[in-house]
Amino acid sequence: MKDVIVVKIGGSTFGSGDTTVEDIVSLQRQGRPLVMVHGGGSMVTEWLERQGIATRFVRGERVTDAPTLEVVTAVLAGLANKTIVAAINSRGGWAVGISGVDGTLLRCRMKDKELGYVGIVEKVDPAPLEALLVAGFVPVISPLGLCSGSGSDDAPQLVNLNGDTVAGELAAALRAARLIFLTDVDGVKGRSGEVISKLSAGEAEALVASGVASGGMIPKVNACLRALGTRTITRIIDGRKPHALLKELEGKAGGTTIHK
8 A cells, every 4th residue: 555646636637538538557567556636527517517516616615505416416426526536447557446335435524614615624544445455446436425424314425625635645644655736737836937846835835825826726736735644745736737647757748846
């Protein structure tokens, strides 16, 4: 387990022309143990619109009421997850798709009543992932968790989670060798817009506190900081480039490293 690589992909970098699946299959054939975490926010929004359910955000996070949670679960644990698993398996890989609910992988609590069924990870049980890795599979994880205190007997026990945060928690629990974010930007940028190749934990925290690192970059940076409690190398790179993942492991991907 000491050589596990946790890879987080977003919907903006996964699609037509993307080479991530090819890279995953290639690395699996090399014997590299991989855990893949995905998001799917744009796909969720599309399906909510089809159902006539309004999308609302508070401080950049999706408000997840009961009808929204049904769509989130169906899309993330269903369509998005199985699309990725099918892509890997059809190319000769060996993948299994699960959510954070399966095997009580991710136990959570409610984050904020204003956000509805949105959770914060309180405990990770890596046993399901370890079992899949030992059996030779790539676990593909959708960001849903099990809430131990959802409020009432008829309330959903599922909660929606931030995929970046999930990746950081899993990397920390597995003491992964690497945590790699495949994003739609070149890396973490400084005040003048240049990509910063290396950041200490303190420098990364300062970028978030000052607002230079903002929006979707905040949970990625925080996830890297969370994983730094282990020996993990954390990387934020441009996943739109061909074979970005393979180039990353060859040291040719550019991007940003956050280190202790």
